[in-house]
Amino acid sequence: MAERWFAVRRDLSPRRQTLLTVGAFVLPLLVWCVISYVPFVWHPLITVTNPGGSSFLAKDMMIDRGMFAAENAKVVAEGKPAAEGYRSNPVFLPPPHAVGRALYTAFLTPPVRKGEPWLHESLWHSLTIIFWGFTAAAIIGVPIGVLCGTFDFFAKLTEPFVDFIRYMPAPAFGALMVAVCGINDGPKIAIIFIGTFFQLVLVVANTTRQTDRALLEAAQTLGAKGRHLVLHVVLPGILPNLYNDLRILLGWAWTYLIVAELIGASSGISYFINQQGKYRNYDNVFAGIIMIGMIGLITDQVLAILGRVLFPWQGKPPGKLGKIILACVGLFRRKKVAV
Amino acid sequence: MTDVPNESISSRLAKLKSQPVVLGIDNLGKTYPRPDGSTTTALAKVSFSVHRREFMTVIGPSGCGKSSLIRILAGLEDATSGQMLLDGKPDSGPCPDRGMVFQGYTLFPWLTVLKNVMFGLKMGGMGFDQARSEALQWIDLVGLTKFADVYPHQLSGGMKQRVAIARALANKPRILLMDEPFGALDAQTRAQMQAYLLQIWQNVNLTVLFITHDLDEAIYLADRIAVLGAPTPDIPHGHLQEIIDVPLARPRTPEQFTSEPFLATKRRIEGLIHKRVVPTMVEPLPMIKLTQVGDEVV
Numbered sequence: 001m002a003e004r005w006f007a008v009r010r011d012l013s014p015r016r017q018t019l020l021t022v023g024a025f026v027l028p029l030l031v032w033c034v035i036s037y038v039p040f041v042w043h044p045l046i047t048v049t050n051p052g053g054s055s056f057l058a059k060d061m062m063i064d065r066g067m068f069a070a071e072n073a074k075v076v077a078e079g080k081p082a083a084e085g086y087r088s089n090p091v092f093l094p095p096p097h098a099v100g101r102a103l104y105t106a107f108l109t110p111p112v113r114k115g116e117p118w119l120h121e122s123l124w125h126s127l128t129i130i131f132w133g134f135t136a137a138a139i140i141g142v143p144i145g146v147l148c149g150t151f152d153f154f155a156k157l158t159e160p161f162v163d164f165i166r167y168m169p170a171p172a173f174g175a176l177m178v179a180v181c182g183i184n185d186g187p188k189i190a191i192i193f194i195g196t197f198f199q200l201v202l203v204v205a206n207t208t209r210q211t212d213r214a215l216l217e218a219a220q221t222l223g224a225k226g227r228h229l230v231l232h233v234v235l236p237g238i239l240p241n242l243y244n245d246l247r248i249l250l251g252w253a254w255t256y257l258i259v260a261e262l263i264g265a266s267s268g269i270s271y272f273i274n275q276q277g278k279y280r281n282y283d284n285v286f287a288g289i290i291m292i293g294m295i296g297l298i299t300d301q302v303l304a305i306l307g308r309v310l311f312p313w314q315g316k317p318p319g320k321l322g323k324i325i326l327a328c329v330g331l332f333r334r335k336k337v338a339v
Numbered sequence: 340m341t342d343v344p345n346e347s348i349s350s351r352l353a354k355l356k357s358q359p360v361v362l363g364i365d366n367l368g369k370t371y372p373r374p375d376g377s378t379t380t381a382l383a384k385v386s387f388s389v390h391r392r393e394f395m396t397v398i399g400p401s402g403c404g405k406s407s408l409i410r411i412l413a414g415l416e417d418a419t420s421g422q423m424l425l426d427g428k429p430d431s432g433p434c435p436d437r438g439m440v441f442q443g444y445t446l447f448p449w450l451t452v453l454k455n456v457m458f459g460l461k462m463g464g465m466g467f468d469q470a471r472s473e474a475l476q477w478i479d480l481v482g483l484t485k486f487a488d489v490y491p492h493q494l495s496g497g498m499k500q501r502v503a504i505a506r507a508l509a510n511k512p513r514i515l516l517m518d519e520p521f522g523a524l525d526a527q528t529r530a531q532m533q534a535y536l537l538q539i540w541q542n543v544n545l546t547v548l549f550i551t552h553d554l555d556e557a558i559y560l561a562d563r564i565a566v567l568g569a570p571t572p573d574i575p576h577g578h579l580q581e582i583i584d585v586p587l588a589r590p591r592t593p594e595q596f597t598s599e600p601f602l603a604t605k606r607r608i609e610g611l612i613h614k615r616v617v618p619t620m621v622e623p624l625p626m627i628k629l630t631q632v633g634d635e636v637v
Binding site: 212214215217218219220221222223224228232233236237239311312313314315 | 413414415433434435437438439441443445447448449450458459462463490491492493503506507510
């Protein structure tokens with residue numbers, strides 16, 4: 001029987017899945033290419049190559065097609081030579097090759113002003129901000145969330161207040177955080193912390209509440225009590241879901257990063273994007289945005305594979321990359337035993 | 340079997356009843372509050388005792404409170420009246436002395452078979468090596484030695500329940516409580532599990548209280564059967580109707596399913612359970628004339 005592309009709640013074959021995954025990236029790129037390289041698609045502007053007899057037009061000027069035609073008509077009527085130009089897209093939509101080149105050259109181009117960081121330094125700086133903000137939120141938030149999910153006492157004591165703060169947008173704390181933590185990295189880390197911590201507590205509490213009651217009861221009939229129930233049943237039981245929660249919240253952290261980096265002394269990748277926007281280097285702006293996307297996607301995928309390796313009891317196959325990681329871990333373990 | 344003289348069966352039962360009482364159930368009752376402030380009594384005035392080495396089953400229609408009963412005995416719920424005595428001493432709360440096997444597969448999915456069986460031992464404070472070697476013996480007893488290092492998701496339903504039995508037994512409980520443990524299994528696996536359970540019970544010094552709603556299972560496994568009744572107009576709560584001796588020799592064999600004592604016992608229990616369900620008590624279903632279907636059939 002031929003495989004169907006549209007079957008309700010059925011998985012496609014691995015080949016088709018891969019095909020569609022590749023397509024998910026190729027299709028938008030294709031649309032972008034068509035808009036950029038096929039001259040009669042969109043291209044609402046004219047880039048002037050030769051102003052001819054017009055005193056209004058100048059070389060390399062970008063002008064609306066209608067205005068260009070009107071100006072040319074006027075110039076020709078006056079008996080002067082017509083202006084020349086080619087159709088082009090607005091400056092904010094650079095073609096793919098320009099962005100591709102920017103992705104490569106952005107790292108090699110020295111900063112415009114002396115003392116400004118190179119792109120790789122900006123990126124690294126952003127990563128450290130995310131790391132500290134998110135790690136602090138996780139280290140404090142996970143235990144509180146687990147306690148809230150396990151003991152109603154903690155839930156009723158903390159959750160209403162956490163819920164209240166959760167609705168305040170983290171960037172609103174910007175000015176306050178600058179006053180409290182100075183103008184350097186302090187307020188940025190604080191914004192990431194505020195943005196993720198309160199969500200994290202609630203999400204983790206909810207995940208903890210999903211612990212299978214039957215497992216808790218089984219553990220009790222086997223003699224587990226109090227602290228042991230939390231440590232040996234609740235925690236291991238929620239670990240895979242907790243891990244996924246953290247993965248999702250890490251994505252949130254990136255969202256807050258962009259705001260956080262513009263607070264106090266601007267820095268990091270968002271400063272780079274902002275600066276390049278001011279210089280109208282939109283290929284660099286796109287390069288910066290794509291870089292954030294790629295870092296996000298790669299970390300998420302690596303964490304997903306790592307999750308399958310860490311929690312083999314869920315019965316999800318680790319995949320090729322996962323097997324490689326497992327093999328490495330295996331080698332490491334054997335060495336340890338030999339020593 | 341029919342060729343076994345009846346005296347040997349009755350003398351065996353008499354011997355059993357002379358054994359010390361492991362679990363005493365004394366006037367046990369459970370009342371639940373309702374949202375509107377009134378109360379529902381699931382179970383009231385239930386008293387019986389389980390003797391050492393006995394295999395007792397509890398059977399009853401839905402709503403008779405058999406689940407409440409075993410949850411109270413396991414310590415997962417508190418009785419609202421009466422008490423439970425373990426070896427003559429009042430007892431309550433969950434405790435490894437009253438091991439429990441649940442209907443759902445309650446193995447810890449993050450632990451291998453071996454670690455699952457070791458769980459109770461380690462909770463009891465036993466060292467890793469000793470717990471491991473003891474757990475392996477119990478896994479051996481349920482015939483799953485080859486699967487010791489496998490995670491539960493790789494096991495079939497029957498195997499999971501065998502691990503659950505091994506896990507409960509590893510704590511050397513005074514009594515093993517089983518709450519419809521084979522209810523989720525298909526008929527064939529179920530029959531297999533019954534045979535396994537009887538073997539284990541034979542090999543280990545074990546007292547069992549087994550809840551089921553399957554008559555055949557109740558009779559085939561048990562020395563005695565406690566028949567619970569659902570609420571009726573006269574008795575508005577779940578209650579103990581009768582305790583029946585099973586007149587079948589051990590070891591049990593599948594042929595006994597068709598033997599006269601088996602069928603007689605089954606008829607008797609059926610009479611107890613169904614006596615109050617008269618057809619008039621069931622609401623009549625609306626009659627709908629399915630013209631199209633009728634036409635086709637005629």
